[in-house]
Amino acid sequence: MPVDEVKVGIVGLGLVSDSHIKGYQAHPDAEVVAVCDLDEARAREVCGKYGISRYYLSYDEMLKDHEVNTVDITTPTILHAPMALAAARAGKNILCEKPFCLTLEEGEQVCRAADEAGVTLMVGESYIFMTSMMKVRELVDAGEIGKPQQIRQRFGAWVERPGALEASRPVTDLHRGWRMDTTKAGGAGFPWMFDHCVHFFATAEYLMNDTRIRQVYALKSQIDWDSVAPADGQADMNIYRPEAAGDIPIITWTYDDPACTGIWMRAEPLNNKYDPMYGFTLSLIGDKGMIEVLGEGGTGLKWEGKDVHLILHRRNGPTDTFRFDEGGDDIWQSDVSYYSRAHANQIREFVDALIAGKRPRYCGEDGYRAIKTTMAAICSAREGVPVKVSEMTDERFGA
Ligand SMILES: NC(=O)c1ccc[n+]([C@@H]2O[C@H](COP(=O)([O-])OP(=O)(O)OC[C@H]3O[C@@H](n4cnc5c(N)ncnc54)[C@H](O)[C@@H]3O)[C@@H](O)[C@H]2O)c1
Numbered sequence: 001m002p003v004d005e006v007k008v009g010i011v012g013l014g015l016v017s018d019s020h021i022k023g024y025q026a027h028p029d030a031e032v033v034a035v036c037d038l039d040e041a042r043a044r045e046v047c048g049k050y051g052i053s054r055y056y057l058s059y060d061e062m063l064k065d066h067e068v069n070t071v072d073i074t075t076p077t078i079l080h081a082p083m084a085l086a087a088a089r090a091g092k093n094i095l096c097e098k099p100f101c102l103t104l105e106e107g108e109q110v111c112r113a114a115d116e117a118g119v120t121l122m123v124g125e126s127y128i129f130m131t132s133m134m135k136v137r138e139l140v141d142a143g144e145i146g147k148p149q150q151i152r153q154r155f156g157a158w159v160e161r162p163g164a165l166e167a168s169r170p171v172t173d174l175h176r177g178w179r180m181d182t183t184k185a186g187g188a189g190f191p192w193m194f195d196h197c198v199h200f201f202a203t204a205e206y207l208m209n210d211t212r213i214r215q216v217y218a219l220k221s222q223i224d225w226d227s228v229a230p231a232d233g234q235a236d237m238n239i240y241r242p243e244a245a246g247d248i249p250i251i252t253w254t255y256d257d258p259a260c261t262g263i264w265m266r267a268e269p270l271n272n273k274y275d276p277m278y279g280f281t282l283s284l285i286g287d288k289g290m291i292e293v294l295g296e297g298g299t300g301l302k303w304e305g306k307d308v309h310l311i312l313h314r315r316n317g318p319t320d321t322f323r324f325d326e327g328g329d330d331i332w333q334s335d336v337s338y339y340s341r342a343h344a345n346q347i348r349e350f351v352d353a354l355i356a357g358k359r360p361r362y363c364g365e366d367g368y369r370a371i372k373t374t375m376a377a378i379c380s381a382r383e384g385v386p387v388k389v390s391e392m393t394d395e396r397f398g399a
Contacts (some may be wrong), residue, residue, distance in 0.1 A: 001355070001358055002232040002355060002357030003031055003069055003070075003093070003354050003355065003357075004029075004354060004355075005029075005031065005032040006024070006029055006069065006070050006093075006351050006354050007031055007033045007067050007069050007070060008024050008026075008030060008031065008033065008068065008070045008071070008072055009030045009032075009033065009034040009035065009036065009048075009056075009063075009065060009068035009070070009071050009072070009092075010034075010035045010036070010063045010071075010072040010074060011035075011036040011037070011045060011059050011062065011071065011072070011073055011074065011075055011096075011229040012036075012037060012073065012074040012075030012076070012079070012084060012187065013035055013036075013037040013039070013042050013046045013074075014074065014075075014099060014176065015176070015331075016053050016074050016124075016343070017035075017046070019073055019330070019339070019340055019343035019344070020095075020124075020343060020347060021035075021046070021050050021052075021345065022340070022343075023177040023343055023344045023346070023347025023348065024072075024287060024351070025050065025346055026344060026391070027347065027348055027349075028345075029351055029380065030351045031099065032050065032052050032053070033053065033054070033065075033067050034052065034053075034054050034055065034056060034062055034067075034068055035047060035052055035054075035055050035056070036055065036057070036058070036059050036061075036062045037055070037057070037190075038174060039174065039175070040055075040057055040058060042169065042175075043055035043056075043057065045334050047180070051282055056152040056309050057316060057349070059083060059086070060086070063086060063087060063090040063092065064090075067103065067234055068097070069092060069093060070092055070093040070094070070162065070354065071083075071087040071092045071093070071094055071095075072094075072095045073087070073094065073095070073096040073097060074124075075097075076174070076178040076179075076184050076185070077102065077178075077185050077194075077195070077261045078102060078183070078184045078185070078186070079110070079177070080096050080097065080099070080100060080102075081101040081102065081103075081106035081107060081110050082100060082106070082113045083096070083097075083113075084110045084121065085102075085106070085109060085110050085113050087119075087121055088110065088113035088114045088117045088121070089113060089117065089217070091117055091119060091139075092119060093119045093121075093351050093354055094103060094112075094114065094119060094120070094121045094122070094135065095122045095123075095347075096121070096122070096123055096124065096364075096367070097123075097124040097192055098123055098125050098126075098198045098199070098202075098367060098370070099186060099195060099367075099369030099370070099371055099374070100123045100125050100198075100364065100365075100368055100370070100371055101368065102186040102370055102399055103394045103399040104222065104368070104372060104392070104394050106392055107364070107367070108368070109216045110364060111364040111365060111368060114364055115171065117230065119203060120160075120350075120353060120360065121363060122177055122349075122350050122353070122360040122362060122363060122364075123362055123363065123364060123365065123366060123367025123370075124343075124362075125198070125202045125344060125346070125362045126199070126339065126342040126343050126346055127199040127202055127203045127368070128202050128203055128206045128315065128346075128361070128362060129342040129345035129349065130341070130342040131324045131326060131341055131342070131344070131345070132293045132309055132310055132324060133203060133206065133293070134345070135310055135322060135324075136208060136282075136284060136291050136293060136310070137205050137207060137310055138208060138280065139291055140207065140284070140286070140291075141327075143271070143283065143288075143289075143311070144286075144288075144289060144312055144314065145284065145285070145286030145287075145288055145289035145290060145291055145314075146219050146286040146287040146288030146289065146315075147205065147259075147286055147287050147288075147364070148208050148209060148260070148284050148285070148286045149260055149261070149285055149287060150206055150260065150261050150262065150263075150283075150284075150285045151201065151203075151204050151208060151261075151262040151263075151282065151283070151284050151285075152262070152263050152265070152282065152284075152285075153200055153204065153262070153264040153265075153280070153282050154264075154265050154266075154280065154281045154282070155196075155200070155264065155266050155280050156249040157263070159270065168392070170189075177302040179191065179192075181194065181195075182341055183308070185376060187246075188247045188375075188378060188397055188398040188399060189378075189382075190246035190247070190248065190378045190381070192247070193241075193246065193247070193336070193377070193378060194249050194374055194378065195277055196372050197264075197370075197373070197377055197378075198352075198370040198371065198373075200251070200264045201202040201253075201287045201369075201370050201374065201377075202362070202370050203211060203257045203282070203372040204253070204262045204264075204365070205369075207282075207284050208255060208257075208260055208262070208284075210256075210283055211255045211256055211260055212255060212256045212369070212389075213253045213254070213255055213256075213262070213373050213389060214249060214253075214254050214256050214389060214390075215253060215254045215371060215376075215388045215389065216252070216253045216377045216380050216386065216387055217251070217253070217378040217385075217386040218248045218250065218251040218252075218377040218378070218380040218381040219248060219249060219250045219251075219378050219381060220246065220247070220248060220381040220382065220384075221247040221248060221249045232358055235282045241261045245247055246378070246382070248266075248377065248378070248381045249265060250262045250263070250264070250265045250266075251263070251265075251377050251380075252264075258352070259365050261283070280293075281293060281294055281342050287289050287307060288314065288315050288316070289312065289313050289314040289315050289317075290312075290313045291302055291310065291311070291312055291313075292310070292312075292358070293310050294309055295310065296309070301365075303321060306321060307323065308321040308322065308325050309322060309324050310322040310324075311321075317366070326341050329341075331359070346362075349361050351364075369389075372389055372392045373389050375390045375392045375397040375399070376392045378397065379397060
């Protein structure tokens, strides 16, 4: 059902919530009317900073607020599915941050409950809303590279902009500290991978014309992380360093279309440094051309002496380059606003869909499929064999 105005209550006021709030405040048809966190000082601070009139310290109380017709869930991952389920039962539309759920069973339950209640359920998947990724898809749709056949993604650690994260807020079990605790972040011993793989698989399907990933084969890292010091400026890695948990440096996959393949790899630190591109680069190869994204987290990226963010190589035509001058990012060191702008793009899609009464671009089923594919990757690394996504179960994963 279309709504006239989107009146949002946001639960979980940590790192990502700021980008969501800014996204709603930039949309003429949306208003954040309430926020909720267990940390009262933080709830007060957010209300003051963004001019929001009320806060709750209990999620159940916020769900009883009749003015709130939409709930945005930005809490630790263990709370996503239970909170989304309660929101659906309370008749609220839902935007739930990734990873959507910890188990397939709870993901299915939330999707069913949203359908039964007739509410909209979108999963927050910022990567497919990055300006560069949306441009890639636009070029694919325009037939610029013909049929996409192979995707190669490469990930390096993010580098924080000095002072961008809330240094004043201590790391606790509720705030940031939960991320490497596999019981709260998911992943059956691979919490970092569980948190991030969903992004890579969502991107891999989106840019491959929505072709579904069928089978995954991943390698488990044998690096002795005790012998590797964090690189300079990698404050974030002090929490996210994978030494405390299972780690996967390379994942390969095939699609329902047997002509299509994909690979993701993580850049390893070398001599206590990551390479100067500091980030996520992507190549999408089609039968008539290739697109390269020098994107997320990149600084000083150059192609033939020019600062560019995206290159379109045509087999039988000229090469075009693109820049996205978005003023950098609020949180991470980058030429492009891959994080902040992606969240704003995602929130705009969600609000527009609610106003129009349409399905948003990334729904519960999509978030669920990304979890199932991620589980397949983790099982593959653990077991040393390729794993079909369709064969994943909670029992095999150990969720
Ligand atoms: N798409 C992206 O780019 C992106 C980026 C960051 C985080 N995320 C996702 O967003 C989610 C939140 O991550 P974060 O980094 O913002 O977390 P965070 O640790 O910074 O903040 C979590 C917040 O939730 C609050 N909280 C915990 N339990 C609560 C409860 N029962 N009721 C109300 N509030 C509660 C905490 O007090 C804290 O303020 C994660 O699942 C993460 O994967 C996505």
